[in-house]
Amino acid sequence: MIVERMAVKHWRGFRDEHVFKFDRGLNLLLGLNEAGKSTLFEVLQRTFFDRHTGRAQEIKAMQPLASSLGPEAEIVVRTGDGRYRVRKRFLDSPLSELHLERGGSWELDHDGDEADARIRALLEGDVPGRGATKEEHRGLAQALWYLQRESPVPAGKWNEAVERGLQGLVEVVATTPEEEALSRAIEEVYEEHWTATGRLSTRSPLSDLRNEIPEMEEELADLREQLGEAQEHRETLESLAVQKEEKSRRLSEEKERAAGLEETLGQAEALEEEKRSAENRLSELKREEESASADLDRVQSLEEKIAEESEALDEANAHLAEAERDEQKAKAHADELNVKLNEEFKPRLREVEQTLGRLQSRRDLLKLEKEEDRLQAVVEELGSARAEAKRLKSRVAKLNAPSEDELDELREKERALDRARVRAESAAIRVRFELDYARAVEAEPEAEREEEEYLITGATEFRIEDVGSIHVRGGGQDLEDVREQIATLQEDLEADLRRYGATEIGEAVELRQERVDLEAKLATAQEKVSKLEKGVDPEEELARVRNEVEAARRSSQGLSDELLSLEMDELRSRLGSVEEERTEISNRVDELAEGHSRAQDALLQAVDTRGKASQTVGELDTRVKSLKGQKADILEQYGTLERLEALVEEAGKKRKAQESALEALDAEYREKVKEPREELKRVQKTIEGLAGDLQDVEKKITAHTAKIETLTARGLYSRIGDLEAELDLKKRRLPVLERRVEAARLLKQLVDAFQKERSGALAGPVAERVGTWLGEITGDTYSALELGTGLLPTSVRFERYDSPLDITELSYGTREQVVVLLRLAMGVLLSEEEPRLVVLDDRLVNADPVRMRRFRPILEEVCDSCQVLLATCNDAAYAGMEAAVVRVPEDGRGGGV
Amino acid sequence: MKFLHTADWQLGARSAQAGHRASEVRKKRLEAVESVVELAESEDVDFVVIAGDTFEDHDVDDVMVRKAVRLLNRLGPVPVYVLPGNHDPLVPGGIWDRDSWKRVGEHVHLLRAPGEIQVEEGAALYPCPLTQKRSTRDPTSVIPAREEGDDRIRIGLAHGALGILPEGGRNYPIDPARAEESGLDYLALGDWHGKLVHGSRTAYSGTIEPTSFGEKDPGHVLLVEIDGAGQEPAILGKEVRVLRWASHEAEIRDPTDVETLEREVRDLGEPDRLLLRLRVRLAADADEGVPTALESLCSELEEDCFLLDLQLDDSAFAISREVDLPEGILSRTDEALTRIREGSIPDGPGRAFASEDEAVVAEAQALLHRLARGVGR
DSSP, X not given: OEEEEEEEXXXXXXXXXXXXXXXXXXXXXXXXXXXXXXXXXXXHHHHHHSOTTOOOHHHHTTSOTTOOSOOEEEEEEEETTEEEEEEEEOSSSOEEEEXXXXXXXXXXXXXXXXXXXXXXXXXXXXXXXXXXXXXXXXXXXXXXXXXXXXXXXXXXXXXXXXXXXXXXXXXXXXXXXXXXXXXXXXXXXXXXXXXXXXXXXXXXXXXXXXXXXXXXXXXXXXXXXXXXXXXXXXHXXXXXXXXXXXXXXXXXXXXXXXXXXXXXHTTHHXXXXXXXXXXXXXHHXXXXXXXXXXXXXXXXXXXXXXHHHHHHHHHHHHHHHHHXXXXXXXXXXXXXXXXXXXXXXXXXXXXHHHHHHHXXXXXXXXXXXXXXXXHHHHHHHHHHXXXXXXHHHHHHHHOOOOOHHHHHHHHHHHHHHHHHHHHHHHHSEEEEOOOSSOXXXXXXXXXXXXXXXXXXOSOEEEEETTTEEEEEOOSHHHHHHHHHHHHHHHHHXXXXXXXXXXXXXXXXXXXXXXXXXXXXXXHHHHHHHHHHHSSSOHHHHHHHHHHHHXXXXXXXXXXXXXXXHOOHHHHHHHHHHHHXXXXXXXXXXXXXXXXXXXXXXXXXXXXXXXXXXXXXXXXXXHHHHXXXXXXXXXXXXXXXXXXXXXXXXXXXXXXXXXXXXXXXXXXXXXXXXXXXXXXXXXXXXXXXXXXXXXXXXXXXXXXXXXXXXXXXXXXXXXXXXXXXXXXXXXXXXXXXHHHHHHHHHHHHHHHHHHHHHHHHHHHHHHHHHHHHHHHHHTTTSEEXXXXXXXXXXXXXXXXXXXXXXXXXXXXXXXXXXXXXXXXXXXXXXXXXXXXXXXXEESTXXXXXXXXXXXXXXXXXXXXXXXXXXXXXXOGGGGTTSOEEEXXXXXTSOOOBO | OEEEEEOOXXXXXXXXXXXXXXXXXXXXXXXXXXXXXXXXXXXXXXXEEEOSOSBSOTTSOHHHHXXXXXXXXXXXXXOEEEOOOSSSOOOTTSGGGOTTGXXXXXXXXXXXXXXXXXXETTEEEEEOOOOSSOOSSOGGGXXXXXXXXXXXXXXXXXXXXXXXXXXXXXXXEEOTTHHHHTTOSEEEEESOSSOEEETTTEEEOOOSSOOSTTOSSOSEEEEEEOOSTTOOOEEEEEEOOSOEEEEXXXXXXXXXXXXXXXXXXXXXXOGGGEEEEEEEEEOTTOOTTHHHHHHHHHHHHHHHSSEEEEEEEOHHHHHHSOOOOOTTHHHHHHHHHHHHHTTOOOSGGGGGGTTSOHHHHHHHHHHHHHXXXXXXX
């Protein structure tokens, strides 16, 4: 089938009707990018293969923008059976018509869905699914039309129409529907178990089985492990059972021992009673012996004490007699001293003290009179000092002198005046007359002179004798101001000085000095007054002394004249000798008093010693009597001491005999009672320990048994049984299923191997043609295309290395060229009965100029048997070729051959 | 004196060969025990001896122990003497220490140690309990010889492999002459699952219920009557089993074979109590209608039997059938498969598959033929 004419409107950019006409051979669809070349191929696809009623997104997209008109096409084709006119409109008022040319005019052959089917059949297309038709449903066009945005080759294989078309060429590969059905069944069985890549399918029951078996084995192992715990507990229990048996055996043995010991101890009571009785008897004998021995000891002790006390009594009597003698001696000595003191020395002392009193009275009067005189002088001095101070204070008050601050102020003013004067002086004009003849010069007003220069501080007229006068104006305003300031300062200073009656600052300074001196004198006078006034008031003190003098004079009235005539020095001498005498007598008195006191103490001590000796004698006498009484009391029950001694000896013998008897009993007791009893205690302790151990072991046994009970209560054993049974079934099923699955694989692989052999036969002519062309355009770099299952290119022969090169390893451009050549070869082979339409939508853009040049003769060869629609934006690549150029308008308008 | 000799109850046995019916098979063993109890009651026996392996394992589910105890308690007051066997030996923490076992009545005597037990007036029992799973020691060696003047009936009770058995001597071997040597009137044995009487005084009662395919004469107890010391015991086997385990193989060639097979299977017993392991091979030259008849029978058996474990080998038949394979690759595939199956190396693409496993090749060809005939996959 070839296309002769195509009219299109309301289709994307082709809003108005555009008509395109095509030749039988090569047709170059020439237009710029985006001009609409691909749209024309879309028109071919949709018109030939899509339902006119389709509303898929791809179909809606054909409508021009903002248009509701239905995209419409009319295509005139020529087939081996004649010419057809195909007309289709989509979306709005959809329409499908197939017209057959009969006798030079078009007759409607079919319309609607039937027309759709008939139109599809022109290219052996399939019934489309929902939506727009896919590549695999486009019959022969899948191989012959190579459009933009479509796969270079199909994913699995070419569709049946293509295969059918190519099979028609090879006799040996003819197939039957029976073979196809059986092959499909084999395929289906295979696919139940295997994936397309030859892996076991997850859908396969074998896969399930292979997964289930390890899972079950794992679960089984887990359950067995859990039950294994019970066995571990059992093993532990076995060891515990041994322990329990051992402990029980030992416990029995110990209990038997204990029973034997208890039996032995049954005879212990009588022996214990006998021993107790013997012990009691011994105690009794010991008590008796101890009692007599104690009495004997006491008597002997009393006798010793009586002897000791009697001896002491004798000594005490001798001591008493001596004490009485000492007492008499002391009394006589004390009396002697007393007489001497009171009758001789005390009267002498009184006499000397009276003389001394008189002398002291006279001395005191003299001292007071002297003090009176001194105080009188002090009072007078104080009076004159107070008068001096008063006079000085009055002078200070009257003196008008500046204070230190005021003097500073005056000095500051004088310095200011000096500074002003200096300024005036420096501002003054200095005038010097150097005259050839001596002439008197007078200044009016008079000007200050420094050596020969006049210092002019204001307008001054110099009159030069018989020469004339010179008027000098100088100083200016500043000088005037300074002069005024000087006058002001001068007045101010003078006024201040006048306040102190001074005319210059030196006087003020003298005044200030005078005041300072006066104030210093005043301070001295005041200090003297203060000093004299300090402490007791002299006047009051004078009055007090005068009173004392009066009192002393009154008390001296009884003194002898001789005494009264004594002067101080003599008085002092007399006083010294009398005081010495008094001291001597007084010392003697003190000595005698002390000697008397000591004699009195010695007397008292002698009295006390005599008393104590007397008391000791009494006490000793009483004690001796008491001891003798006690001894008599003790001996009363025994008669005599000898009898008591005999009794003690007898009791000792009895006690010793009883002790011997008890010792024998003790030995028997130890052997028959004490030792067995201790042994019994030990055995009982061992029994307790063993019972405890046994209890521990039993507890452990109970714990392990309980764990076993818990484990067996879970139904693990049955679960294991069920799992084992299930696993047994699955494991027996596994080899059977494996054999079946492997059989499915083997059968499929065998069939595939034969299929491949046949595909090779089918692919032969195509591969041969492409191989030749590939060699031509690549300059024999590549050759011999290898086609795999489904006539899809798998590799090319790489001549340089004489080895196959996988198609995926070729560059994009070369791979594209291989695909173009494949489609062209299929076009040529499928066009043996009638020419077919081959479409290439800009698929050679990646070919370099050399390959393009080599490609041209191949294209010409193809065009001998096929119609080729080749879209390009560059017709220069096809220059020189016999081709119809169909221009596609840029704006979607116009068009033509 | 009449007593019941039973053994190898194997309660709780996992029954791994019973497939999805394993759990039910375990329950059926208890039904067999019930039959034993009923028999003991109906026969008015003086006592019952269980010669070991009452339980399959120490780990069996506790619920099984409880049920066993309930059934044993039903026997009271008839004394029951239970001997620990090699599956349930007397070990600490074993089945006999379970709380659930402790609920057993006083008439049930667990024989914990060898010795002499007065079971009846003038009758002594000599138990030989096992204390471990495996041993090469003859457990009956502890039975003392009859003393002179001892005119009591003497019964030995043991568990092990009598020297005459195919597997004798491996585990707990027992001297076949023990009864005579020890002056026993009867030696009650357990361990061998089939009913077996050796001489006139030594016997295995066998298991009360089969445990797997291939056991010989299982499912019995023995009623033993002894009139006096030195008298020959009267031993009577009584069937108590609930299920029957049977393996059967057959090659089917024509419809008659199918009928024969059906008859033979029906003869095995009631199907609802039958666990059948059936191996059927469809002969290569079998009649055309045979597969359908066989399929029908198998479906029937599947439905009727307690358990049908079927292996049907029809590959020879499938291969040998004439099939109308389309000329071309499929007929060439078939030819290649035939060549490989016959041990030759085929020409062409089939050559690469010459070393495939023979069974797989046969299965592949059978598959091809089945598909060609349009029958199942």
